[in-house]
Amino acid sequence: DVKVTQSSRYLVKRTGEKVFLECVQDMDHENMFWYRQDPGLGLRLIYFSYDVKMKEKGDIPEGYSVSREKKERFSLILESASTNQTSMYLCASSSGIGVSPLHFGNGTRLTVT
Amino acid sequence: ELKVEQNPLFLSMQEGKNYTIYCNYSTTSDRLYWYRQDPGKSLESLFVLLSNGAVKQEGRLMASLDTKARLSTLHITAAVHDLSATYFCAPRAAGNKLTFGGGTRVLVKP
Numbered sequence: 001d002v003k004v005t006q007s008s009r010y011l012v013k014r015t016g017e018k019v020f021l022e023c024v025q026d027m028d029h030e031n032m033f034w035y036r037q038d039p040g041l042g043l044r045l046i047y048f049s050y051d052v053k054m055k056e057k058g059d060i061p062e063g064y065s066v067s068r069e070k071k072e073r074f075s076l077i078l079e080s081a082s083t084n085q086t087s088m089y090l091c092a093s094s095s096g097i098g099v100s101p102l103h104f105g106n107g108t109r110l111t112v113t
Numbered sequence: 114e115l116k117v118e119q120n121p122l123f124l125s126m127q128e129g130k131n132y133t134i135y136c137n138y139s140t141t142s143d144r145l146y147w148y149r150q151d152p153g154k155s156l157e158s159l160f161v162l163l164s165n166g167a168v169k170q171e172g173r174l175m176a177s178l179d180t181k182a183r184l185s186t187l188h189i190t191a192a193v194h195d196l197s198a199t200y201f202c203a204p205r206a207a208g209n210k211l212t213f214g215g216g217t218r219v220l221v222k223p
Contacts, residue, residue, distance in 0.1 A: 031209065040122065042201060043156075043213040050209075058210065059114075090155065101146055101158035102211060 003027070004105035006091050012111045019078040021108050023091030029103075030096045032074035034058075034066065037088040037107070046089075049074055050096070081112045115140050115206040119214035126192040126221045134217045136185040136202030145185050145204040146211060147176050156201065192221045 007022035025032065031050055035043040035058075045058030047066040055066050063085060067075045074093075078085055088109050092102040116139040126132050136145070144163050148156040160169040162178035162185060169176050173196065175188045185202055199218045203211040 035213075040215055042117070042119075042215040043203075045210055045212070048210065059212075092156075096209065099144060099161045099163060101148075101161060102156075103158075104155040106155045 004091055004093055004103050006089075006105040006108050008108050009106065010109050010111075012113065013078075013081050014113055015082060017078075017081050017112075019081050019110065019112075021076040021078075021089055021091075021110070023074045023076070023105055024072050025074075025091075025093040025103070026072065027093065027095070027103070028071065029093035030071075031094045032068065033092040033094075033102065034064075034074065034076045035090045035092065036060070037090055043090060046076065078110075081110075083112050086110060086112045115142065115204060115212045117202065117204060117212050117214040119202055119217050121217060122215060123218045124220070126189070126196075126219060128193055128221055128223050129191050132189045132192060132219075134187040134189075134200055134202075134219075136187070136204075136214055138183045138185075138202075138204045138212070140183075140206075141180075142183075142204035142206065145178055145202060147185070147187055148201045148203060148213075150199045150201065150216070152198075159200075189219070192219075194221050194223065197221045 033048040034046040049068045065077045091105040147159040160176040165180040167178045199216045203213045
């Protein structure tokens with residue numbers, strides 16, 4: 001079974017702090033994604049990566065950056081957290097082969113005060 | 114830019130009855146996924162639909178795809194409590210990105 005592990009289930013940070021959200025997958029997947037989930041808005045893609053050291057902007061990249069130094073790990077960085085970044089953050093991975101679906105982690109609920 | 118609209122946003126179901134969730138999307142897509150999310154949990158893949166007229170079924174859930182109408186439906190037959198969850202559709206946009214609908218929260222009442 002694919003496992004996507006997000007390092008924190010809940011985080012509380014202050015406005016202006018630099019925040020790191022970590023995600024690790026154990027299936028040697030090429031593709032990794034960061035989404036945020038807000039009520040009524042579904043999931044919105046922040047950034048994704050098809051390979052190590054490679055990144056692509058999603059639909060809402062402003063205020064975020066990412067890092068992928070190793071294939072299994074994809075980090076989301078909030079350079080200077082703001083209250084409008086309070087959300088549920090979901091990491092996902094996929095093999096990119098055939099029709100394989102995204103496999104999601106359990107999410108990190110981030111509150112910025 | 115691919116836009117996805119699901120409706121209804123909330124569906125209160127009676128056990129034993131049939132219901133349909135609709136997923137409309139704005140531009141051509143070569144595949145569409147359906148996911149389920151239980152409260153406090155992550156998303157679980159249900160179906161992937163690849164071609165016009167594709168139909169997939171698992172238990173009481175049946176998904177179909179009409180690529181010409183840019184419409185997918187998720188049909189629930191004889192609803193049971195275990196199906197209470199939020200359901201998302203996600204067509205694939207260019208560049209292997211999935212664009213998710215806003216979700217349909219389903220509550221099945223006895």
